[in-house]
Amino acid sequence: MKFKIEKKLPGTLARAGMIETEHGVIETPAFVVVGTKATVKSVTPEQVKELGAQVVLANTYHLYLQPGDELIHTAGGLHNFMNWAGPTITDSGGFQAFSLGAAYGQSVSKIGSAIQREETSDQIAESPLAKVDEDGVTFKSHLDGSEHRFTPERSIQIQHNIGADIIFAFDECTSPTASLEYQKQAMARTHRWAERSLAEHQKLGGGQALFGIVQGGQYQDLREESARVIGGMDFAGFGIGGSFTEDDIGTAVAWVNKILPEEKPRHLLGIGEPQDLFMGVEQGIDTFDCVIPTRMARHGQLFTNQGKINILNAQFRSDFTPPEAGCQCYTCAHYTKAYLAHLFRAKEMTAATLASIHNLYFLINLIKQIRQSVLDGSFAQLKEQFLLTYKKQ
């Protein structure tokens, strides 16, 4: 994997660049489409490509349990298995280990946190099914209750079997409600796990790029320490993990990116609302992943330049305009709000497909515009213009 910075935006941490992988180039800043179980929910790979997506992220925890990483390896790896020829990413499974409900010696649930990184956290966060120790995490499958164990070495082995272009070091993702003392311990453990992940990755060899993950919660000194320690290791790039609140996320990302080595790409894990894209790019983020566009879509929520709309609102029953006037996506080019409102009321699966295509296109088109604005220096205007009309919810 190679990373090239094309342009830096003066007075900010923003940059536009290119990540070259064996399966193609990712022009950054980029939005990474989430395909948790080796499929982007309700959308085919051709539709994902057509809407402009460059890269797909699958979840190690889910694929390890079902259908199993060995099976994906036998199938020729994730790309072959899911029919996605472009770049791919897997996370480390660490977040899921955390969201299964355990923190070291505590039982801290992730419910109530702002982060939304994977599809089943709602259902599995209800009961603490996992235990973290120095060596790794033992957890119970949300599918059948069977017991499993991830260690840094195991996570890397599984990710090598799955075979994504970019993989992540095994980390512990702490709760925003955890104490400073616990955050310190967890961060130190994440750093030791990073070393072990790197060692296992080097031992196994191959062409995958391993990214380290910076933790440290909401504390500036911890975030900066984590950025120095992880940034000093021989990773190909970095992820910024953890839970944030809407108010502190920009600050926390800036603390980290001022320290991380500039010449390596930075991924913001599980974050991807429109306003987050502007914030993240401005603070030096290159890639984002988030389930929000597809999850919202399945519930009938659509992005527009004015904010999110709920297609089930009565007013849309007879609205014969597209979800977003002027939008160039497949859905807006061919369908009206009235048709989508009908499909959602009729509980037709195509409803989720059409809404997902629109929402994914919306974010991908937005980040393309942001990229262009970094290249041509109009970032501040674009941001002001967009946030003027876009109503957060």
Next chain:
Amino acid sequence: MKFKIEKKLPGTLARAGMIETEHGVIETPAFVVVGTKATVKSVTPEQVKELGAQVVLANTYHLYLQPGDELIHTAGGLHNFMNWAGPTITDSGGFQAFSLGAAYGQSVSKIGSAIQREETSDQIAESPLAKVDEDGVTFKSHLDGSEHRFTPERSIQIQHNIGADIIFAFDECTSPTASLEYQKQAMARTHRWAERSLAEHQKLGGGQALFGIVQGGQYQDLREESARVIGGMDFAGFGIGGSFTEDDIGTAVAWVNKILPEEKPRHLLGIGEPQDLFMGVEQGIDTFDCVIPTRMARHGQLFTNQGKINILNAQFRSDFTPPEAGCQCYTCAHYTKAYLAHLFRAKEMTAATLASIHNLYFLINLIKQIRQSVLDGSFAQLKEQFLLTYKKQ
């Protein structure tokens, strides 16, 4: 609408032809894809077209209730509303009136009959919610229990609002368990409703083609009488309606098609298993519609040349071959049984999409081969060869 017969197969009633509509040509024999609620379940119109489908049938009953035929009219008609530029058909709503549970003065349920014409008969057949009288049928919506009434005139008005290329006269579809006496009465009523449908259609004008429906149950004299009466009216084509058993269907279709005017197209309503396509074509059918390929697909059943397979069988978990070796469909070109088995186990919506594409392609490719065999005289060989390996279930 124009119908042209290109070739007749000596010694049979089979013919190959072309139906020309305002929205394109249907090469016959053809399989009509069912899109009950103005969408082919889990498949986009582009995917429907790419798999080779020529024509889509939507259900008048369903669209009348949701989103309403007036709304579809305002949207510019069915083609615009659902983004399907090719030929379309609507049924009359009569079958649903019947499957809502009523026959004239009786309460005959359709449960147990071989026919499968629409998507929700399972759920609504449980309670008799409709009453047939000479003028029409009064029924309760399966959605909210509200009372509605279809008459021949109302059915035609609704179908004119929806705007499909081919529409059907309002008929009463009797149960195979109905008495001879009741079948006679119902058939006579269907004939009177056919006259009224025709009169309303002529009054409303426009370019849609109206097909009459032949009824008569399992009785040769009634079927022949119905074919003579309906065949003598000024319809653009004909549908053969009613319930059949596997053993009697070929005979019943032959009785009718020997009498119907040869120069007009004939549609077999709600029938479309592979063996039915051979039987129907041999007995003079030009078009078929059936929900089986998409309904089966949603339950993980796939067509193969050896018969249906259930993708959830344990053996397919690690089967890295396509659903059907040599199949040219999108699904078989890009995915393995192991991947489909994973998607179905993971309850991913894409599972239904990929399985539906394969099943629809299978039937459409089969009927294309049948058409070619009528043109080149190899029908008997194709039929023998196919039925030798294909196991009915």
